[in-house]
Amino acid sequence: MKQFTSNPFYKFILFPIGQMLVFILGASLALSLFIILLAFLFRSNVTDFDLVERTLLILPQVLINGITIGFVYATIALGYTMVYGVLEFINFSHSEIFMVGGIVGVELMAYFDHTGALQTMNQYVVIGLAILLGMVISGSLAVTIERIAYKPLRGAPRLVPLISAIGMSFFLQDAVRLILSLTTGEFNVILPNFGTFDEFLILAVPGIENPLRFQIKSILLVGVTVIMLVGLNYLVNGTKVGKAIRAVAQDRPSASLMGINVNLIISITFLIGGALGGAAGVLFAIKATRLDPFVGFFPGLKAFTAAVLGGIGNLTGALLGGLILGLLESFGASYLSIFTNGAFGAEYKDILAFAILIIVLIIRPSGLLGQTVAQKA
């Protein structure tokens, strides 16, 4: 058994994927049971239609939506949680790094569309190139921001780099808007129409009345994020760089004494976090099809909530937190209006994330998977 668990294939591929499956199944199951229970409880209050029937009817689609958006949140949350692990600092501008990645990706596709290459190229190659470019630009942007705005403030009181990060976030939003409006005269970017991403894969499951409908972009999104998450897991747990990152996160002065170049490792952390954020941005753009320079704010905050929910500083926790948050949001957006008879609707889903954040911070500030660590500063 021991020999099997130390096998790299198991350790770096099978185990993380299995973990994700467990998380997905566990979170979905728990939330589904909860909502069905609620439906049974409130059944007598609603007379127009059968609440339980309605709940069950849309449940599979709600789950699929939630898992899809959950993976996006998880990918962004990893950026927050990695930086927090190393520097104990909320990188507030991460939401803008995410936005820049998305816009760069869409602009690349728009460029292909402009030259006419878009319709002739393989759609997956186009997406791959866009994600790659988004990762490169966002990663280098994150490193640059760290050098300019955070590095001079290392060792300052906690709030000083946070305020600097907020400033950077605001600066980036308007700087991107400035660049876009100077070059294209329009600061909304719209995904060109190509490929078969909007089509649905229909899967008839015996026993369920409606067949399950998977949008191809959702499958793509989940697939790409799973690959990236597995890659990240290998990078952090299986390589020397990853070991150095973990060492710096644990104890910076000692890591430095052991001959680790701390500045380099911090830059690498920002690079990885930024690249993941950029990739998430491109994937988000494919799903949302329309971006503007202010689009990063809410996904960023929700991803931060996800990171805290899972236990900030903990990579697995970010994944779990992202999935739970995505599912909760999807449940809230779909069921709130059914259960309250239309009085409260999907517009409250943003509040839901904050409510969860506040509740988690009050009840268990260390998150679901985090250990209680004494405050360093």
Add this chain to the structure above:
Amino acid sequence: MKTFFNDLYKKANKGPWPLIITVGLMVIGSITVYQSPRSLGAFLTLMLCPMMIYFLKINTKVKIFMGLLLAIVIIPVLGIRNIFYLEVIFQMAVFAALALGLNIVIGMAGLLDLGYVAFYAVGAYSWAIFGSKQLSLLHSIPGAAPAGAEFSLSPSYFWLFLFLGVGLAALAGILLGLPVLRLRGDYLAIVTLGFGEVIRVLALNLDKPINLTNGPQGITPIQRPPLPPGFILEPIRSLLTPIVGHVPTDAEFYNVFFYLLALVVILIAIAVATRLEDSRIGRAWAAIREDETAAIAMGIPLVRMKLAAFAAGASFAGCMGVLYAANRTFVSPETFSFLQSIGVLTMVILGGLGSIPGVIFGAGAVVILNIQVLQNFSLYLSALRQSDAVIPIINFAWKDLSNQLDPAKYQKLVFGIILVVMMIFRPEGLIPAERRKRELVEDKE
């Protein structure tokens, strides 16, 4: 550079110079503003005057007299002549009060509050709901107001709400603070940010199931308090007519009225903040800010003191919110966005955390930058766009410049740059607090 300014300051403080400078600025500023009401330079000259009155060494009684002369006579008269200045100064006053309140929370107690504008919204909506026809529209669809709806309260209730707003905002501060104040600094920042967004989303969506806030359209009209009775107003009106060149209307008097009211609120805010600073509570806040663990060890009731800071900061915002709602006769959720919170934060950081003259200066500087400098720049750019001018070296015609480029809309860029640059180069602010100055001197020795 620094010694140059120090020498200049020393020279300006000798003999009769302070008096000459301030009186000179006041006279020149008044005359230039009177002559050319649109010029930014003239306005800045006038605004330099209160700063000089504050900084230069003059007999205190003379200082107070000059300040009063400027605030109660010169500015209202010039303001009636050109109503735009009164609007700028009113905004400066509103934001100065907000900045003073936020300064208590951040500067004195060291708690980063990113949702400060929520308390402002609580104040504004409290008068907006009770001081408009909204209460009789609770069960109608937004936008489809039935004819014959009545105001639910008489306008005089404004005065009551000015105090109620303080109480409600303080209550909101305590309610938010109770669960979250045990959190660490950076978590607290994010939670308050969330709270600010929650208030905004609530204001945006509480038009159903009952129509409390009228949703994104906002509430209008909101009543204003009655002006002073005619036997006081009419002599002033006839006195002012030859000076300003036209018969002042009631609308213009309302602007002066709100300006004076804001001034009173600011004076109270300054008094409260100064008294708090060196009081028992203020010293407890400073202790919490510098070292929480040590503060607990000294027996400071941590949560209670933090709650006090939250409530005190929030109450200023609540009061200004009521004033703002009545001044604009309109409130909408977009006034209370995250951008506003960061705007107030920028003012506090620019002026100097914990420094009362600093944050007032910061509020003034940011407001002027926002609604005068950027606006003028926008006008200048659009004038260039209509001309045939060409940028010489790169041969770019101004005509081809994108219409989207409107500097007046780039507040976020300005706030962002100010925040980052201040944090890196001058975290203590442009006019640092006395306490921080002392600390920095100690560090150097």
